[in-house]
Amino acid sequence: GKGKWNGFDERDMLLSYNALKVLEARYLLKNPDTLRYVETPQMMFRRVANFLAKVDTSYGKSEEEVKKIADKFYEIMSSLKFLPNTPTLMNSGTRLGVLSACFVLPVRDSMTTPEGEGIYDTLRAMALVHQQGGGTGFDFSELRPKGDVVASTAGVASGPISFMKIFDVSTDVVKQGGKRRGANMGIMHVWHPDVNDFIKAKTGQLKDAQLQNFNISVGIYDYFMKAVERDEEVPLVNPRKTRVPGSNWDSYMVKARGYMDEEYIQELILKELEEKDAVWLDESSVITLDEAMVIAEKEGAVTSKVNARVIFDEIVKGAWDSGDPGIVFIDEINRRHPINYIGKIQATNPCAEEPLLPWESCNLGSVNLEKFVIEKEGKAIIDWDSLADTIRYAVRMLDNVIDANRYPLKQIEEATKKTRKVGLGVMGFSRLLVRLGIPYDSVDALYVSYNLAKFVYYQAFHASIELAKEKGSFPAYDPVLYRDIFDTARSFNELLEVAKLKGEVSPSVKRLMERAESLDFSQLKGERMIKGLRNSTVMSIAPTGTISIISGTSSGIEPLFALAFIRNVAVGKFMEVDPLFLEYLKRYEMDDPEVVSKIAETGSVAENVFIPRTIRNVFRTAHEVAPEYHLLHQASWQQWNDSGVSKTINLKSEETPETVSKIYMMAWRLGVKGITVYRDKSKSQQVIYFGIKK
Ligand code: ADP
Structure with a gap:
């Protein structure tokens, strides 16, 4: 310089x-x-x-x-x-x-595969990525459900969640270049027979206990949300049992939903038929969900039918209780994936x-x-x-x-x-x-x-x-x-x-x-x-957890967290004040230590009638912002964005599951690609507390 x-x-x-x-x-x-x-x-x-x-x-x-x-x-x-x-x-x-933060690794229903995509191949790949500071995401839906048969050993399958636990332990063990621990996203699509266990894998008694290095999200489809609206049943499908071209029921669905160029689909199907010696059961590549169901039932792949609203309510309850699971909207992700002719996206970072x-x-x-x-x-x-x-x-x-x-x-x-x-x-x-x-x-x-x-x-x-x-x-x-x-x-x-x-x-x-x-x-x-175009996607709204600290600014598109707060560290208590907030206080000659330490008790000024209205309006913190505004900011940044948006819909501790339900429904209608809520104090380990009064 x-x-x-x-x-x-x-x-x-x-x-x-x-x-x-x-x-x-x-x-x-x-x-x-x-x-x-x-x-x-x-x-x-x-x-x-x-x-x-x-x-x-x-x-x-x-x-x-x-x-x-x-x-x-x-x-x-x-x-x-x-x-x-x-x-x-x-x-x-x-x-x-390794210079990248985000990775998605495939998990096939096999210990190991020639392509290196079996469960234990992926475990190894994950360790290598974590070692160097990357974060990994997986879709575990291709794994056969718990209790299903394992032909080679005549045994019983232990199911996706038990494998996720192994990934979790490995994450604990492998520190990233000695600097930080890895982070994972585990996804299960809503049609999987183990989805109920998955939804509950990090809530209730398992909160703060299991899969601590995972964020978990349920992969949701439009057909499912429509079924929730109409109070209808949806099928649970064993991915091992369907003979539909493509690796599983899911790729069957993607074709049925008309994402891809039709000629391209035909080509794909022909290729798959050749490779897998499978039988294509339908004349047309674009079929309806009902038709798909009939076929899956014929194949014996449908294990049961469940009311969609029951599943949805469980998801909402879990998110309300602990922040997990979140949701990713698989249809919206693929509809707006600029290169969806390459393949179907099943997971996120x-x-x-x-x-x-x-x-x-x-x-x-x-x-x-x-x-x-x-x-x-x-x-x-x-x-x-x-x-x-x-x-x-x-x-x-x-x-x-x-x-x-x-x-x-x-x-x-x-x-x-x-x-x-x-x-x-x-x-x-x-x-x-x-x-x-x-x-x-x-x-x-x-x-x-x-x-x-x-x-x-x-x-x-x-x-x-x-x-x-x-x-x-x-x-x-x-x-x-x-x-x-x-x-x-x-x-x-x-x-x-x-x-x-x-x-x-x-x-x-x-x-x-x-x-x-x-x-x-x-x-x-x-x-x-x-x-031409150099990059198939150019944008993505990341959380900026650490780079926003280095830049001295607020993270991502999130509202301010706390205006002033007390940080407890080994050598004592320190009061931290947002410098921008302090500037405003100065403007109104309110930057006295007594005023600031009073504000630090709650971290906010929304309810403080002695603070000028301008300050109170402009310095609204995360929990004072109504959930709809959180969501609409996310939806706005999603419209002009070829990837996704990381955003936490922060809720006050006293919000009810109904609020979460409303937000999830609205999120789907607004076309966001995923959604996460976090209700204040819903986990025992929270990095930042607002204020000192708990
Ligand atoms: P930063 O500010 O450190 O650059 P972000 O908070 O924006 O990172 O996170 C971006 C992405 O980096 C995350 O979505 C995740 O994929 C990855 N990531 C963040 N923290 C970790 C971690 N501890 N281990 C592995 N990956 C991580």
Whole structure:
């Protein structure tokens, strides 16, 4: 940087105390023998920037050009405008070569398979991914249910959940480069006969006891939600018993639901018939659920029928009780998967922002939206040009990660390089709102969400098109079959209507977002057709758990958590105050220690009548925001996004299961790809408590 003085860099001044603590504990490189630090934060950013820019050498860039790119990468990171995900920061240029956070691994109903996709093959793959800092997601639905027969041993199958426990123990044992423990997503589709046990695997007495390294989610389909609405029965199906082409009942369903190009389906079926020596039982590839049922019953694959509402209520009860299980909406995921002609997505990564095909990995990175609020003529506005420029280099950097990555397994490398998924996300969204003076729980804020998402997506997609022109499209790109997600984005008004939310966007906010609102996507589509596309997905809203701390901003698109709180650490109690909040208090001459410590008792000011109304409105914390607003922000960011959104719908401790039920139903209608609720204090281990009064 410019301000170098005795090894001190002015860029270091941007880092908060907490940021330095985190960097020091996990990110800055140490000499393994002496354990002394061998780099400063700026050196870390340099290491990452240089390592990733070097990729461009192999695309014919000169040394000078590569240096320019490296400088730009350094610039956007050290100014805290953009940060890549943790593995990229930690591992770039080191012995550990995995730079991605998200992986999905297949689990076939066999101990081991030639393709390396059996249960114990996957266990091994998981350990290798965890060792280097990645998170893994699995769909366990292909495994035969508990009590089913095992032909080779004439024994009894122990079922998917017992295998999940082994994955869980392995996760405990394998620490990631000695730095953190791995994280998993376990998914079971709602038609599996063991689904009831699965739903209860982490609730009631098993809460805080079992599968502690797993988030669990039920894979839900439209047919199921319709059956819930109509109070109808749905079948439970043994995946081992169905002879339908495709690996199981599920791929049968996907064909039945008309996701794929019909010619392509025919081709697939023919191939499968050939390979598996199976019999296709229906003339047409596109069949209805009822028809599918008849066939499955004929095959003896339907083990029982259950009222959909009974299952749904159990899911709701579990989520209310402990936060698990969440839901992923398999149909919505596949409908809006831009390359659904490649295959069907069955699972997501641990925090569900990345639905991925088997063996795919994805690397993430997030722009810090707070940094793009500037003052003009005394008014806070968004610096669109700077944001667009940052996104352009961010996407280039994420794309380079794919080439710089050292993959733990060849299947992962192949799958990842075939589709080249990257996930650009955001952080600091709620702090951007504060700086703009807009309350999170307002129609204005939702409008900002919706249009910011549109802008970020537009720029990221555009960047990927330009990269394709320069470096070529992702190998699985097909200009005709590729599905543009902007063709299926719901309008802003549609979202409000579904949620039955009334209210007008204020004219000043309309003006503020004009630049994003008026973007033309049809032109972009034309460009894609001509120039190609470098990455099959470009966006993904990650939780940004640690990189938001390094950036000193709010995480992802979440509202603020607590304005002031007491942190208990080994050496004593410390009061922490949100610096933005403190700024506001100063403005009103309310920054006295007594006032602040009083606020720290609850962490919020919503009920505090002595605090000015402006402050009370703008500094609404997660539990004060009504669940509908949480959900609508998620739905807004989902519309302009080719992957998923990680979001927790935070609920007050006293909320009822009915609220959860309502939110889950609404989530489906709003077209989000997954949903997680967390009711305050519903788990014994909670990292942050709000305030000191419990
Ligand atoms: P960060 O801020 O550290 O870059 P995020 O909180 O945004 O990471 O999480 C992004 C993704 O990284 C998660 O969805 C998950 O796939 C992966 N991940 C996060 N924490 C862990 C962990 N402890 N172990 C493995 N993977 C993790």
